[in-house]
Amino acid sequence: MAKKDLFYTGEYLSVPQSISRKIKDSVDQTERTEKEEIAPYLPDPDLIDAVNLAIFLERPLLLMGEPGCGKTRVAEAVAAEFYHEQPDFRAYLHEWHIKSTTKAREGIYEYDAIRRLGEAQVAGHTGNTASLKINKFIEYGPLAKAYSHEETDMRPVLLIDEIDKADLDFPNDLLRELDKGIFYIPELKKTIRSKVKPIVIITSNQEKPLPDAFLRRCVYHYIDPLSPDLLKRILRHIFYKKEQVEQIDKTEMLKNAMDEAFLKKAVDQFNEIREEVKSKERILGKNVSTSELIDWFRILLHYRQELEGKQHILEKDTKEAKAELGESYRLLKQIYDFEKGLDNIPFLQVLFKDFKTMTNFKK
Amino acid sequence: MKHAVDQYPLLYQLFLKIQQYDRRLGHLALGLKEFYVLVQALDQGLGMSDEQHFKKLVRWLWQKPHHDPQVFQSIMDSSLALIYEKSAERKEELEEKDDSQIGKGPKDTLSELDRDKTEQKGRTSSEEDLTSDTQTVPKAALEEDSLIISFEKASPDKDKAALQFDIAQLSEEINKEPYLLKGNYFELGSRQLQQGVRTMRRREVDKSKKLIDLEATIQKVSRQGFLECLEYRYGEKWTxxxxxxxxxxxxxxxxxxxxxxxxxxxxxxxxxxxxxxxxxxxxxxxxxxxxxxxxxxxxxxxxxxxxxxxxxxxxxxxxxxxxxxxxxxxxxxxxxxxxxxxxxxxxxxxxxxxxxxxxxxxxxxxxxxxxxxxxxxxxxxxxxxxxxxxxxxxxxxxxxx
The missing domain is CATH 3.40.50 (Rossmann fold)
Structure with missing residues (x-):
């Protein structure tokens, strides 16, 4: 489907991966290769199709969706899948994280005039004007780096993250660059023409509407909340080893039935919370999303392991159990009750992250 | 790739409807380039495996954040339903006239589309090129500005031309809507209002931001002959x-x-x-x-x-x-x-x-x-x-x- 044999399957990062990358020493500028651990990323089939469509049509993919739904990680997942065999996969991933003050030119280059002025002063004393070459003071931005790749068969991935944070005119300022891949640097009197069109992934949290002219050029995909099955799959792949997962008639499960039941319980509870927040959206505001589920499950799992072998203590009289478990009684009791199916949602603060929403939810 | 030729009227209907929807919202309507992008994708077999895939493809390329997903969906559904209906009526008419011609002629717009889609599944575009007897839209036609002309050029079969819908008549039917007093009937739509009000903003000094004043620094250096310290200025903000x-x-x-x-x-x-x-x-x-x-x-x-x-x-x-x-x-x-x-x-x-x-x-x-x-x-x-x-x-x- 995609040109140049680039077809994103979403399979590569379905399990944790350790991928090579090069690190430059900030002091002596020497390079060394090291392995980077990348957490699994499991996209839903619609997202995979949208990525492939954008790759094929050579159009930017604009991703929107609730905060925490995994928009930003798409670019890393695509780059990891395509370039994990390269000595440095991050050389094919250019990330541009937008701030409210970001200007379009920063994506192309920045010229450090002050440093050059300082060095010119030194050169005035030493007579060494060679160090004043203007190239030394030009720092290319992620956009220019992505469009400067030479290998035409290896399209780099460019992430423009949270484009809606910038000024209203920002997206329009990028139109020519994204369309034509041509940049002019007046200080160098140089025009950069790209040989390869990067795979451009743009994310937005819809804080501000984007200009129509910009939207017209994009493949637009809204990441819907993930299905319970995919959420369970994500948790299995992040928190359990490959050997702990088995496949029975196209259904994936954890080999340990107790673990599977616990995981199912957590996802069901999470979906119930989602539904409730949705129904009280006006009071509660932002809904819980995948990234909160991952954090929440991490803490649930941690205390579940802590609870191992201590269940019998919690079955005792409260006073006695408190004396025996001390500080950890309260936390372990939450997990214990949760597993027993008692009306209790442990660690709500991890899901909601702010006290006000949490209190309103409890009401 | 015969099926793709047959699909153009359907696409164009949808395209017109979505353009109208955009205009009603006061947004810039989709352009012909966007139409061609979809045609290009369909030519490559994307979105052709079933109706759901086709709709998804349309959403990815033509739906924008300002569209209400439900309204967009209903536009797609109503256009498709109407065209199914029209297509069936037309087919009946033609069958009455000459049964044998229909048998030899091209497929009806959507009535045979589902069958085509199933056949299409798994076939590569190169295979299709070998087996198809009519070319959909020549590559050069894709570059042209007038899309409607290129459709006509691309349909060599006269029978197929007879199957083309009366787009004007169809658009009229699609657009029959009860009268409602809504804000978007006024000369200024919400989008224009939003843009207008936004452009009323002006820059103002922001004393919370301090930036290097390059020009003042350079002027000072040239005056003193050496760089002593940087000059600063306050930033600006929109209000x-x-x-x-x-x-x-x-x-x-x-x-x-x-x-x-x-x-x-x-x-x-x-x-x-x-x-x-x-x-x-x-x-x-x-x-x-x-x-x-x-x-x-x-x-x-x-x-x-x-x-x-x-x-x-x-x-x-x-x-x-x-x-x-x-x-x-x-x-x-x-x-x-x-x-x-x-x-x-x-x-x-x-x-x-x-x-x-x-x-x-x-x-x-x-x-x-x-x-x-x-x-x-x-x-x-x-x-x-x-x-x-x-x-x-x-x-x-x-x-x-």
Whole structure:
């Protein structure tokens, strides 16, 4: 489907991966290769199709969706899948994280005039004007780096993250660059023409509407909340080893039935919370999303392991159990009750992250 | 690739509908380039495995964040359903005329599409090229501006041309809608309003930001001959200090949907910090924070507030068709009270209706504009240029105070 044999399957990062990358020493500028651990990323089939469509049509993919739904990680997942065999996969991933003050030119280059002025002063004393070459003071931005790749068969991935944070005119300022891949640097009197069109992934949290002219050029995909099955799959792949997962008639499960039941319980509870927040959206505001589920499950799992072998203590009289478990009684009791199916949602603060929403939810 | 040729009328229908939807929302409509992108994708077999995939493809390429997903979905569904129906009717007609011709002729637009899709599954485009006897759209045609012409060029079979739908007639049927008084029937759509109000913003010194002043630093170096220290300047930020005064008198009832649009633009957009007040007919002593006039602020408070842009939305008595001297006098008094601010008046009544009414006289004392795109640009210019109040108003103030 995609040109140049680039077809994103979403399979590569379905399990944790350790991928090579090069690190430059900030002091002596020497390079060394090291392995980077990348957490699994499991996209839903619609997202995979949208990525492939954008790759094929050579159009930017604009991703929107609730905060925490995994928009930003798409670019890393695509780059990891395509370039994990390269000595440095991050050389094919250019990330541009937008701030409210970001200007379009920063994506192309920045010229450090002050440093050059300082060095010119030194050169005035030493007579060494060679160090004043203007190239030394030009720092290319992620956009220019992505469009400067030479290998035409290896399209780099460019992430423009949270484009809606910038000024209203920002997206329009990028139109020519994204369309034509041509940049002019007046200080160098140089025009950069790209040989390869990067795979451009743009994310937005819809804080501000984007200009129509910009939207017209994009493949637009809204990441819907993930299905319970995919959420369970994500948790299995992040928190359990490959050997702990088995496949029975196209259904994936954890080999340990107790673990599977616990995981199912957590996802069901999470979906119930989602539904409730949705129904009280006006009071509660932002809904819980995948990234909160991952954090929440991490803490649930941690205390579940802590609870191992201590269940019998919690079955005792409260006073006695408190004396025996001390500080950890309260936390372990939450997990214990949760597993027993008692009306209790442990660690709500991890899901909601702010006290006000949490209190309103409890009401 | 015969099926793709047959699909163009369907795509074009959808395309027209979505264009209309965009325009109704006050957004830039999809362009032909976007149509071609979809054709290009279909040519490669994308979105052809089943109807769901086809709809997804349309959504990815033609749906935008400002579209309501449910409305977009219903546009797709209604267009598809109507075309299914039309297609079936046409087929019946043709079958009555000549059964044998239909057998040899091309497939009906959508009736055989599902079958095609199933056949299509798993086939590569190169295989299709070998097996198909008609070429869909030549590559060169994709470059052309006129899409409709390229469809016709691309359909060599006369029978196929007979199967093309009467697009104009179909569009007419699709567009039959009951009348509803909505904000988007006015000359200014919500999008234009939003953009207009946003462009009213202006730069202001932001003392919380300190930036290196490159020019001042270089000037200092060239003066002293060495770099001693950097020069700094304050940063800038955008501000929109906009106060909107909305007339909710009887003659303004027809324009209530418009004023609601304006309120939602000013209050919901995080980029705009606007305040809205209400009054009836003429603002006398106070203006109110809500339509029920429960809580108000005095005109004195408004006039003493830091200088800002004030936009009055009122027909200024134009709807009554007569001159109300008291109204003119009260309004001019009010305008004199808030003269330190930049004031613009947006009148929803057409200019010719101002003649021989209070509006004509009030317009002499303020900058009054009709509610359309061109005149909104003038409101922006007025707010940005810090234009002076009218000389007549100055004269009036000199005489009165």
């Amino acid at each position: 929109t200090d906009l106060t909107i005064l909305i007339d909710q008198g009887d003659s303004m009832i027809a324009f209530e949907p418009f004023s609601e649009e304006l309120i939602s633009v000013v209050q919901k957009d995080k980029e705009i910090k606007g305040t809205v007040y209400f009054f009836k007919g003429t603002p006398y002593d106070e203006v109110f924070e809500d339509r029920l006039q429960r809580k108000g602020i005095s005109i004195d408070q408004l006039s003493e507030a830091p200088a800002q842009s004030i936009l009055v939305v009122s027909d200024a008595g134009a709807a009554t068709g007569r001159i109300d001297e008291a109204r003119v006098e009260d309004t001019v008094d009010f305008l004199a009270g808030i003269r330190k601010h930049r004031v613009a008046w947006l009148n929803p009544m057409p200019r010719e209706r101002w003649r021989k009414t209070s509006a004509e006289y009030i317009a002499l004392y303020t900058s009054m504009f009709f509610l359309d795109q061109t005149e909104l640009v003038n409101v922006v210019k007025l707010f940005k240029a810090k234009m002076k109040s009218s000389t007549l108003l100055d004269k009036y103030v000199q005489e009165m105070y």
